[in-house]
Amino acid sequence: MSGKVKQDDINKALWAACDIFRGTISADTYKDFILTMLFLKYISDVWQDHYDTYKKQYGDEPELIEEMLKNERFVLPRDASYYALYDKRHEPGNGERIDQALHAIEEANGTKLKDAGKSVFQDISFNTDRLGEEKQKNTILRDLLQEFAKPELNLKPSRVGSLDVIGNAYEYLIKNFATNGGQKAGEFYTPPEVSELIAELLDPQPGDTICDPACGSASLLMKCGRKVREHHNSKNYALYGQEAIGSTWSMAKMNMFLHGEDNHKIEWGDTLRNPKLLDPNGQLLKFDIVTANPPFSLDKWGHDTAEHDKFARFDRGIPPKTKGDYAFILHMIETLKPKTGRMAVIVPHGVLFRGSTEGKIRQKLIDENLLDAVIGLPEKLFYGTGIPAAILIFNKGKVDETVLFIDASLEFKSGKNQNLLDKEHISNILTTYRHRINSEKYSYRANLKEIQANDYNLNIPRYVDTFEKDAEIDLVAVHEERKKISTKLAELEITMEKYLKELGYGA
Helix, strand or coil: CCCCCCHHHHHHHHHHHHHHCCCCCCHHHHHHHHHHHHHHHHHHHHHHHHHHHHHHHHCCCHHHHHHHHCCCCCCCCHHHCHHHHHHCCCCCCHHHHHHHHHHHHHHHHHHHHEECCEECCCCCCCCCHHHCCHHHHHHHHHHHHHHCCCHHHCCCHHHHCCCHHHHHHHHHHHHHHHHCCHHHHHHCCCCHHHHHHHHHHHCCCCCCEEEECCCCCCHHHHHHHHHHHHHHCCCCCEEEEEECCHHHHHHHHHHHHHCCCCCEEEEECCCCCCCCCECCCCCECCECEEEECCCCCCCCCCHHHHCCCCCCCCCCCCCCCCCCHHHHHHHHHHCECCCCCEEEEEEECHHHHCCHHHHHHHHHHHHCCCEEEEEECCCCCCCCCCCCEEEEEEECCCCCCEEEEEECCCCCEECCCCEECCHHHHHHHHHHHHHCCCECCCEEEEEHHHHHHCCCCCCHHHCCCCCCCCCCCCHHHHHHHHHHHHHHHHHHHHHHHHHHHHCCCCC
16 A cells, blocks of 8 residues: 555554454453554554665664664664564464563663553563463464554554554544443543543643543543643643553553653552652642543542541542542542642532532532532433533632533434534533623523522532423314314215225125
8 A cells, every 4th residue: 555544544454453352352351452552563663664764864784773773762672573573473472472572662661661660561461361272362363463464554654644643543442442342431531522622621731730640541631732732832731640450551651652742641550549649748749730530439439548648638528438529529629739720520410419428528619619610511422321421620720709500411412322522512611611601591600609509509400490391382273273183084984984885894
């Protein structure tokens, strides 16, 4: 295949490669193999492309070329490249060779593919019994290597051009795995339209530090960074995140690498039990922007140790043992820069009105004038759950004493399995939020006294009345219509009797 490749061609070829695993292991498992092989193929193609360029420039001088390649963004040991693995694909031991190649790449690149001793490929093994006995495993991995040899998956920069093409392909795969991943999907991916909305709501600026304490594959985090580039033509920002699931942390690290996001720090660990983003004094780092789509109503989130939390995150109250929503909110609040920090968090609607300890926490956050807006979203937006959610926006630099309520629950486009937000829906929400507009049946700016009068209940219908009166019924017109129908029925009865007589069924 010659010429520039189309994004759609790459995406289709990658999704077709998944057929190798279907029927053998679940999508939640084989996603790691596909995403890792894409990473390996991409860095191998970049390396080979640059090697060929230097060869044309300096001639056949392997030692000189190897020296030049040491200045690249990453190091690829020759025996660890995709092409070295492909050449031996018919030999036994494909799984072991791939694992050894990944380990060699990690060792050659130092901290770029590691964080505090945790390596990107630590939880990913191609030499696993999950792919069957040795012969079956070797055949599957041979087929996988061959799939990535397709012309459509020639990912050399001289052919695909922009690095974003690869990043977009990675995002495409993650989205499709999320769509097909059932209940686990929401653990690692926020729909791109929702990420877009949140990034625009937060309006990140050059110089901002941006954090997602439950970052999943880091798609939401990177969308915020992208806004600084798009709106300000600047790469002056830093991305921070933490992710509890090892394989998802690896996904985030690879995602960052493939998108060219080098100024990042993604930690592996449980944010609520063991926050890792700390300053030199061992205190929580403070950020300009904090955003997250944490697990809804997480059970066993760390309630047993919350009372003695050394970071004092739960001084406003300890959330219920079986619902961690406010645990994430309180953590995020404590990681905002004082007077300037702003945050957006996606929550289930129960967070808006549940009582007991959650009600007391909610009251304190409102009384401190930290809550800026409540935005109700449509149902079936998120993978793995059909329930509607809301976005809560908090702002440490808030000056007025109102909370803006937006009911965007009817603002969606129906998809095959998911509802979608289109550009018009996003624009409506953004315009209403930025100008704090009161709009009948859509938005309302409530003051503190009104919220107090509602016992600090933030349920959106208490503030935005979307009730539609039924149309008045004209009883006279209905009566006339019934008379017409009765007359017509009588005529039909006469006609039917006539036909029955002609057929010999009448008296």
